[in-house]
Amino acid sequence: MLETLPAAGRIAPPPRRRLAVAAPCVVAGLAAMALWIAPAVLDTFAVNVLTRSMIYAVLAVTVDLLWGFAGILTFGQAAFFGVGAYATAMILTALGATPAGFAAALATAIAAPALLGLVVGWLSFYHRSTPLYASVISLVVPIVVVQLIYAGGESTGSSSGLVGFDVLPLEIAGYFRLAALVLVLVTLVAWILVRSDAGRALVALRDNEARCAYLGLNPRRLQILLTAALAAVAGLAGFLFANASGVVAPENAGFLFGTELVIWVALGGRGTLLGPVLGTIAIDYLAANLSGDLPFLWQLLLGTAFVIIIILLPGGLADLVGRLWRVLPIGRRTRAAPHLVARVAAPEAAGTGVPILKVENLAKAYGALTVLEGIDLEIRAGELVSLVGPNGAGKTTLMRCLSDGTEPFTGAVAIGGTAITGLTPNRIVGLGVGRKFQVASVFESLSVADCLRLARAPHDGLSPVGQAETLGLPQAALDVLRMTGLDHLLTPPTRLLSHGQKQALELAMVVALEPRLILLDEPTAGLTKAERTTIGTVLKALTTGRGIAAVLVEHDLDFVREISSRIVVLHQGRLVLDGTVEAVVGSELVRTIYSGGAHG
Amino acid sequence: MLLTLDILTTAAILFIVSIGLLAIFGVLKIINFAHGAWLTVGAYCAVVTAKLGLNPWAALPLAFVVGAALGGLAEHFIIRPLYRRPLDAILATWGLGIVVGQLVTLAFGRDVQMTPNLFAGTIAILGVEYSAYRLVALGIALAIGLLFALTIERTRLGLSARAVIMNETLARSLGIDTGRVRLVVFMIGAGLAALAGVLLTPLTSVDPNMGVSWLIGAFMLVMVADASYLALAAACLVFGAAQVLISTFVSPILGSIAIAVLAALVLRISPKGFSRA
Numbered sequence: 100m101l102e103t104l105p106a107a108g109r110i111a112p113p114p115r116r117r118l119a120v121a122a123p124c125v126v127a128g129l130a131a132m133a134l135w136i137a138p139a140v141l142d143t144f145a146v147n148v149l150t151r152s153m154i155y156a157v158l159a160v161t162v163d164l165l166w167g168f169a170g171i172l173t174f175g176q177a178a179f180f181g182v183g184a185y186a187t188a189m190i191l192t193a194l195g196a197t198p199a200g201f202a203a204a205l206a207t208a209i210a211a212p213a214l215l216g217l218v219v220g221w222l223s224f225y226h227r228s229t230p231l232y233a234s235v236i237s238l239v240v241p242i243v244v245v246q247l248i249y250a251g252g253e254s255t256g257s258s259s260g261l262v263g264f265d266v267l268p269l270e271i272a273g274y275f276r277l278a279a280l281v282l283v284l285v286t287l288v289a290w291i292l293v294r295s296d297a298g299r300a301l302v303a304l305r306d307n308e309a310r311c312a313y314l315g316l317n318p319r320r321l322q323i324l325l326t327a328a329l330a331a332v333a334g335l336a337g338f339l340f341a342n343a344s345g346v347v348a349p350e351n352a353g354f355l356f357g358t359e360l361v362i363w364v365a366l367g368g369r370g371t372l373l374g375p376v377l378g379t380i381a382i383d384y385l386a387a388n389l390s391g392d393l394p395f396l397w398q399l400l401l402g403t404a405f406v407i408i409i410i411l412l413p414g415g416l417a418d419l420v421g422r423l424w425r426v427l428p429i430g431r432r433t434r435a436a437p438h439l440v441a442r443v444a445a446p447e448a449a450g451t452g453v454p455i456l457k458v459e460n461l462a463k464a465y466g467a468l469t470v471l472e473g474i475d476l477e478i479r480a481g482e483l484v485s486l487v488g489p490n491g492a493g494k495t496t497l498m499r500c501l502s503d504g505t506e507p508f509t510g511a512v513a514i515g516g517t518a519i520t521g522l523t524p525n526r527i528v529g530l531g532v533g534r535k536f537q538v539a540s541v542f543e544s545l546s547v548a549d550c551l552r553l554a555r556a557p558h559d560g561l562s563p564v565g566q567a568e569t570l571g572l573p574q575a576a577l578d579v580l581r582m583t584g585l586d587h588l589l590t591p592p593t594r595l596l597s598h599g600q601k602q603a604l605e606l607a608m609v610v611a612l613e614p615r616l617i618l619l620d621e622p623t624a625g626l627t628k629a630e631r632t633t634i635g636t637v638l639k640a641l642t643t644g645r646g647i648a649a650v651l652v653e654h655d656l657d658f659v660r661e662i663s664s665r666i667v668v669l670h671q672g673r674l675v676l677d678g679t680v681e682a683v684v685g686s687e688l689v690r691t692i693y694s695g696g697a698h699g
Numbered sequence: 700m701l702l703t704l705d706i707l708t709t710a711a712i713l714f715i716v717s718i719g720l721l722a723i724f725g726v727l728k729i730i731n732f733a734h735g736a737w738l739t740v741g742a743y744c745a746v747v748t749a750k751l752g753l754n755p756w757a758a759l760p761l762a763f764v765v766g767a768a769l770g771g772l773a774e775h776f777i778i779r780p781l782y783r784r785p786l787d788a789i790l791a792t793w794g795l796g797i798v799v800g801q802l803v804t805l806a807f808g809r810d811v812q813m814t815p816n817l818f819a820g821t822i823a824i825l826g827v828e829y830s831a832y833r834l835v836a837l838g839i840a841l842a843i844g845l846l847f848a849l850t851i852e853r854t855r856l857g858l859s860a861r862a863v864i865m866n867e868t869l870a871r872s873l874g875i876d877t878g879r880v881r882l883v884v885f886m887i888g889a890g891l892a893a894l895a896g897v898l899l900t901p902l903t904s905v906d907p908n909m910g911v912s913w914l915i916g917a918f919m920l921v922m923v924a925d926a927s928y929l930a931l932a933a934a935c936l937v938f939g940a941a942q943v944l945i946s947t948f949v950s951p952i953l954g955s956i957a958i959a960v961l962a963a964l965v966l967r968i969s970p971k972g973f974s975r976a
Contacts, residue, residue: 362790403794
């Protein structure tokens with residue numbers, strides 16, 4: 100598969116950044132014009148129904164961003180929509196059709212769901228929360244909102260909803276155009292966002308939340324902000340809906356409506372934006388036309404289609420269209436690779452005398468099983484310390500304690516003098532720690548270049564509107580790419596890479612963080628001799644040349660002997676030896692441990 | 700006194716409704732959103748039994764068999780392809796629930812159906828007159844719980860199921876036919892749900908969408924119980940009590956969302972829910 104891909108690295112012409120924004124803008128402009136004219140040719144029934152369909156399509160865009168891109172399956176967008184609609188109806192009932200009334204209604208319809216979104220986000224996302232838990236919360240929210248509406252008495256109209264409030268002075272065609280404009284704008288912004296570098300971060304969250312955190316990004320904050328922002332958009336849709344329909348009812352906020360949104364997005368094609376938009380409009384329009392004649396049969400068909408699509412075609416109808424499209428010889432275009440440039444590393448603030456890593460009396464137990472006990476360790480700039488020991492000695496557990504302060508351990512771990520107890524991985528990365536996992540942890544559906552760009556995000560930020568033409572990486576990361584040939588493979592998605600290439604990519608990502616301390620868990624496992632030598636060379640250059648400290652878990656003693664400046668031996672959870680290469684490799688103890696004599 | 704009986708019987712009904720969902724979640728690690736549809740199917744089995752002029756209690760075995768058979772079909776055609784996509788399984792089972800609901804509507808119409816009461820009248824117990832059926836339901840819940848416990852702890856199927864719950868890969872490599880265990884457990888879970896549907900008929904009206912209102916409560920209880928039937932019993936007692944107390948002393952509307960909100964908060968604080976205790 101790989102060899103057929105073009106070596107895009109430095110050969111492709113520089114991509115024009117403006118195109119990322121220009122193409123969607125042109126399409127959006129055309130769509131807006133077509134929709135502006137549409138009321139003139141459509142009958143009143145169609146205009147009415149399509150107005151509602153387009154408002155629902157705005158919601159579908161928000162569900163798609165959350166579920167299709169960021170991987171958060173949500174039923175809660177209905178609740179935010181309902182809150183926006185009810186806020187509008189209640190304020191307009193109280194204040195009437197005054198400019199102040201509309202301004203207050205619009206502001207509240209956006210602000211109230213956004214605030215609720217912040218609360219829901221805070222509840223849904225925390226360190227080690229599961230995707231299922233977020234879905235559970237998104238189920239509870241609409242149920243709570245609906246019950247509050249029932250409990251609201253006259254102010255919310257209880258089960259019969261609110262009707263007869265003043266609305267914006269627009270004709271039917273005017274509402275159609277307003278809804279169309281909002282839909283086009285929301286879709287355009289979403290489209291530009293998902294094509295931009297920042298949009299890649301959403302996909303990265305879906306692919307591998309842990310890696311995001313270990314790149315120093317704060318997954319929790321991103322998810323909460325996304326939830327709040329899209330709640331605000333849903334609230335805006337609610338404002339439009341309340342005005343256009345003149346009625347709000349508890350069903351508008353309900354869990355069943357939330358599931359309908361998910362069904363539309365799934366049928367249209369999650370993760371494609373246009374699929375859900377067109378799918379929602381088509382299904383809602385068809386429903387309005389068909390459900391009068393065959394109400395149950397329509398639901399039955401929709402339900403059946405939904406089940407079949409979920410099982411057989413998870414990408415929805417858009418995926419089917421996309422596959423047909425790709426068969427045609429036109430329009431095939433891979434994303435151009437960015438230009439790699441070397442970035443001058445920030446000067447080292449070395450020589451403060453504080454050790455980069457200081458571990459004091461560290462211990463960790465799983466219940467009655469003690470995994471680590473009485474570990475004391477100090478590592479200074481420029482050292483390459485290898486951590487060796489038989490399987491089950493506690494090496495990986497030690498690495499975890501060094502990089503995740505929320506692990507329950509006793510004792511003290513300090514990075515550059517700062518205690519890490521209680522800190523989440525992303526904050527420890529902020530202290531200058533980079534961790535490479537035993538099994539390569541990269542973003543499977545992103546390209547190599549995107550993975551590297553995300554690694555630079557804490558330093559350089561991510562553009563929310565376009566794709567940067569260049570990718571600035573520290574020289575050491577560039578060296579890793581050049582030596583492993585990855586610099587010619589910047590565009591293919593990483594899931595197509597070989598095992599060794601993924602290991603090299605992850606190493607390059609960690610190096611791109613410009614850490615002061617780099618933790619490597621068996622970086623050479625499963626690699627060829629040549630690849631191993633390459634990684635050894637890179638590590639030596641990083642530590643002796645750039646003054647980075649490194650901790651390396653490794654089984655291959657020959658490799659360890661070649662590159663280490665110091666060796667630490669772990670055995671049954673205790674640190675049994677700490678010394679120079681010669682002293683440790685020559686010791687009787689190491690030989691006994693590795694030949695299995697020292698157990699028990 | 701009345702309050703105590705309310706709490707106990709509410710907990711019993713919650714347990715009856717959610718035990719089938721728990722069995723499926725525990726072994727298959729899949730949230731079965733068609734659970735509400737199985738409840739509905741069970742309730743309509745009671746309707747059919749009544750139309751045929753049979754003893755109302757005959758609906759129980761009928762519902763179990765029908766539920767298990769439909770569950771078997773659903774497992775084979777819908778759940779099996781989605782083992783690796785648990786979030787998609789939620790959606791597919793929800794879609795299945797829609798389909799079942801519409802089929803029931805096509806067959807029986809969407810009006811509320813009347814069923815004969817399984818056990819009418821009241822019983823004087825400890826100085827209060829109390830609905831006899833709710834007390835019977837308490838007994839049935841205990842019986843179901845006991846049978847479930849015996850199946851899990853004392854039978855070969857229970858042993859296999861526990862093995863699959865703990866470590867499916869290992870269970871498979873030890874020669875347990877995990878696919879079969881999943882199928883059988885799903886059938887039992889769907890059967891139990893249909894059984895619960897029959898038992899609900901004296902308490903609620905029977906219509907094609909009746910299952911949905913019970914689904915969320917059962918789902919939240921199972922999330923908190925995390926695959927342990929003892930934890931489920933505890934969760935039913937605690938949240939059932941909360942529901943009854945809040946409905947009685949604060950407001951029935953708040954009572955109706957008590958389970959969902961409290962369960963969500965418990966999960967936020969302790970992701971393993973009640974099973975850790």
